[in-house]
Amino acid sequence: MIAIQDILDTITKEAKAESHKGKVANYIPELAKVDKNKFGIGLLDEHGRLFKAGDAEERFSIQSISKVLTLSMAFGLLGNDLWKRVDVEPSGDPFNHLSLLEMENGIPRNPLINAGAIVIADVLISQLKNPKEAFLEYVRNITNDPSIAYDTHVAASEQKTGFRNYAAANLIKSFNNLHHPVEEVLDFYFHACSLSMSCEQLVHVFYMFSNRGKCLRNHEYLNTNQIKRINAIMLTSGFYDEAGEFAFKVGLPGKSGVGGGIVALLPGKFCVATWSPGLNEKGNSKLGMQALEKLTTRIGLSIF
Numbered sequence: 001m002i003a004i005q006d007i008l009d010t011i012t013k014e015a016k017a018e019s020h021k022g023k024v025a026n027y028i029p030e031l032a033k034v035d036k037n038k039f040g041i042g043l044l045d046e047h048g049r050l051f052k053a054g055d056a057e058e059r060f061s062i063q064s065i066s067k068v069l070t071l072s073m074a075f076g077l078l079g080n081d082l083w084k085r086v087d088v089e090p091s092g093d094p095f096n097h098l099s100l101l102e103m104e105n106g107i108p109r110n111p112l113i114n115a116g117a118i119v120i121a122d123v124l125i126s127q128l129k130n131p132k133e134a135f136l137e138y139v140r141n142i143t144n145d146p147s148i149a150y151d152t153h154v155a156a157s158e159q160k161t162g163f164r165n166y167a168a169a170n171l172i173k174s175f176n177n178l179h180h181p182v183e184e185v186l187d188f189y190f191h192a193c194s195l196s197m198s199c200e201q202l203v204h205v206f207y208m209f210s211n212r213g214k215c216l217r218n219h220e221y222l223n224t225n226q227i228k229r230i231n232a233i234m235l236t237s238g239f240y241d242e243a244g245e246f247a248f249k250v251g252l253p254g255k256s257g258v259g260g261g262i263v264a265l266l267p268g269k270f271c272v273a274t275w276s277p278g279l280n281e282k283g284n285s286k287l288g289m290q291a292l293e294k295l296t297t298r299i300g301l302s303i304f
């Protein structure tokens, strides 16, 4: 019997003692205020048992982790037609890169880079009457947690400084792959990124990706084949231009965000979330990545 709680406690102690914690993202001014000494980890196993350590109950800005959730909502609504608007290849480039978009005629490489998530936001605006409310409801329903909310300060902060996202959206629009005004699409995109959630809440929403599309209450949001596709995209594209390194070290599909969160999962077994706001040079949480490498090494399980 693997003592999960002991492993999480040890990983947390080691992370808290680490002196090189990475750099907190500051290109979104509101994120620069976060204390980089925070560290939390939560794990939900296949029986629905929750294990947690450190600051696992504290909420933070999930940022790009939301891209998996907007993708799953859009995929559920639109089905395979979605892939006409966005590709499924890793980009090998930073999350806010623009030149590939120009070379590939406004079809983003995948839905987990900014350009891809901006197209997904546009798809959801076409499908939903009140996309911001409907998306929030979707996340609240999956987790059965009505307290989950947007952090409007973070959304407003990004609205003022998200120049590269405005550039990407305008470029996509010039190729006719955005059907709504840039401002409207980015307003929704920035709100989705601003979702404020804890590691404990994140494992409750991502549980369905480890449980063939069903949430803890057994409601099915996506079918098995759709889950296969989303997990494949997380493995190949979930960590900016460090997806290879994450697969190599951790061996799980997952997604990171510049708020310092990471979620990862082992299908049929568990879902795990970490939070440590300091990032490495590639924009992934430095200690979060280390913690997940230790976790899969110490429990001896990964998708490989």
Ligand code: GLU
Binding pocket: 062, 063, 064, 065, 095, 096, 114, 158, 165, 190, 193, 256, 257, 258, 259
């Ligand atoms: N809202 C952030 C941006 O668009 C998300 C970046 C990230 O977490 O990767 O720059």
